[in-house]
Amino acid sequence: MSLVVFPFRTEDPKVVEFNLRVAASHPAVGRVLAVGAEEESTYQAVEAFRSELAATTGTPVDLILQDRIGSKRPGKGDGMNTGLRYFLNETDAERIHFYDADITSFGPDWITRAESAADRGHDVVRHFFPRSSTDAMITWMITRTGFALLWPHTELPRIEQPLGGELLFTRPVAEALVADARVQDQSDWGIDTLYTFSTIQAGLSVYETYVPQGKQHAMYGGLTDLRTMLVECFSAIQSLTGEVVGVGATHQIEATAAVPASITEKIGYNLEATLHLLGEDWTARQAELLGHFPTGVKEGMLANRSTPTFLFLDEEAWFLSFRTLLEAYVPGDPDWEAVLFRLWVARVISYTATRALRGYEHSQRYLAEMVDGYRRRAELGS
Ligand SMILES: Nc1nc2c(ncn2[C@@H]2O[C@H](COP(=O)(O)OP(=O)(O)OP(=O)(O)O)[C@@H](O)[C@H]2O)c(=O)[nH]1
Numbered sequence: 356m357s358l359v360v361f362p363f364r365t366e367d368p369k370v371v372e373f374n375l376r377v378a379a380s381h382p383a384v385g386r387v388l389a390v391g392a393e394e395e396s397t398y399q400a401v402e403a404f405r406s407e408l409a410a411t412t413g414t415p416v417d418l419i420l421q422d423r424i425g426s427k428r429p430g431k432g433d434g435m436n437t438g439l440r441y442f443l444n445e446t447d448a449e450r451i452h453f454y455d456a457d458i459t460s461f462g463p464d465w466i467t468r469a470e471s472a473a474d475r476g477h478d479v480v481r482h483f484f485p486r487s488s489t490d491a492m493i494t495w496m497i498t499r500t501g502f503a504l505l506w507p508h509t510e511l512p513r514i515e516q517p518l519g520g521e522l523l524f525t526r527p528v529a530e531a532l533v534a535d536a537r538v539q540d541q542s543d544w545g546i547d548t549l550y551t552f553s554t555i556q557a558g559l560s561v562y563e564t565y566v567p568q569g570k571q572h573a574m575y576g577g578l579t580d581l582r583t584m585l586v587e588c589f590s591a592i593q594s595l596t597g598e599v600v601g602v603g604a605t606h607q608i609e610a611t612a613a614v615p616a617s618i619t620e621k622i623g624y625n626l627e628a629t630l631h632l633l634g635e636d637w638t639a640r641q642a643e644l645l646g647h648f649p650t651g652v653k654e655g656m657l658a659n660r661s662t663p664t665f666l667f668l669d670e671e672a673w674f675l676s677f678r679t680l681l682e683a684y685v686p687g688d689p690d691w692e693a694v695l696f697r698l699w700v701a702r703v704i705s706y707t708a709t710r711a712l713r714g715y716e717h718s719q720r721y722l723a724e725m726v727d728g729y730r731r732r733a734e735l736g737s
Pocket residue numbers: 361362363364365366390391392421429430431432433434435454455456457518519520572573
């Protein structure tokens with residue numbers, strides 16, 4: 356039997372109810388758990404519908420508040436780690452699944468896919484999805500880039516969606532994650548990075564299952580909404596610098612299928628709302644911190660104080676900038692955060708203008724080749 360966990364903060368209660376019902380109705384699921392960030396309106400709504408849900412599906416549906424476990428911002432990491440502990444301490448289920456509570460394309464097949472991969476012996480199952488050409492910009496530009504630079508010879512840079520929150524772990528994997536102090540400390544958006552890293556470092560068998568209909572969920576507007584996530588995901592990668600990862604993990608990726616137009620034609624963010632971020636809120640110290648970067652990057656960024664410029668932040672400039680960030684970035688320093696954020700915004704707009712505009716196929720191929728090029732270069736140590 357499996358436990359299905361939904362971490363949630365404030366979401367549409369109707370969507371959460373639908374997703375909890377899908378999980379509770381699945382034959383492989385013996386218990387469902389919702390882990391709330393705080394006692395706000397969504398939490399109250401789940402409290403109000405959960406006994407009816409349990410009665411009609413015959414599956415217990417529990418609701419708890421997340422514990423304070425880590426030392427970073429109390430966020431999704433505390434929520435997911437609370438779910439892992441509940442799984443080990445309160446249930447005798449063999450497997451735990453995690454799904455985001457805000458998914459509007461969730462269905463029983465998501466659970467079935469993960470269960471059947473686990474039945475075939477995999478320790479970890481990760482769902483991956485087709486993403487529109489301007490989605491997943493933290494995944495590509497931060498996490499996959501960072502994994503390629505730091506651990507080029509491992510499976511890490513080959514994980515399709517290392518920030519994915521749709522996962523299955525067997526019980527021994529959950530035990531290892533709860534025993535891993537780095538993972539338990541990562542209470543913020545860095546949790547997905549840590550789960551991915553720790554499971555690959557532990558040499559487990561990881562299967563990535565493809566969900567062709569994609570993950571439709573609550574969307575962001577401009578790139579500002581992603582700022583906290585960006586900063587926390589970068590810091591998580593940087594904190595792992597120096598870790599040794601062997602090549603013991605096995606990793607299989609399910610074949611993909613034709614991508615629906617709703618994804619190939621989707622625009623991921625508001626370009627106009629994003630452009631002006633390049634010129635806003637500069638401080639003298641931020642300008643000074645750019646002194647760490649190659650001249651072309653420094654001058655290109657400084658020019659944004661008067662007019663938006665971004666084409667200089669191409670693949671090569673990003674590689675060099677990322678190396679500098681890994682070495683020089685100071686976590687928790689607001690000026691460094693602003694420098695990181697603005698560099699990333701410029702890189703994403705540069706990619707949008709030169710690659711995403713050429714279409715879905717082109718941009719997906721480009722991003723995959725970019726990461727692979729970084730990986731090969733890091734492997735050669737150049
Ligand atoms: N328990 C808990 N859940 C959280 C917290 N923050 C976010 N969540 C939930 O975590 C899930 C993912 O958060 P989202 O805001 O949807 O993240 P996202 O931008 O969709 O991330 P991607 O799916 O990678 O694009 C949702 O179910 C959120 O409600 C938190 O602090 N605690």
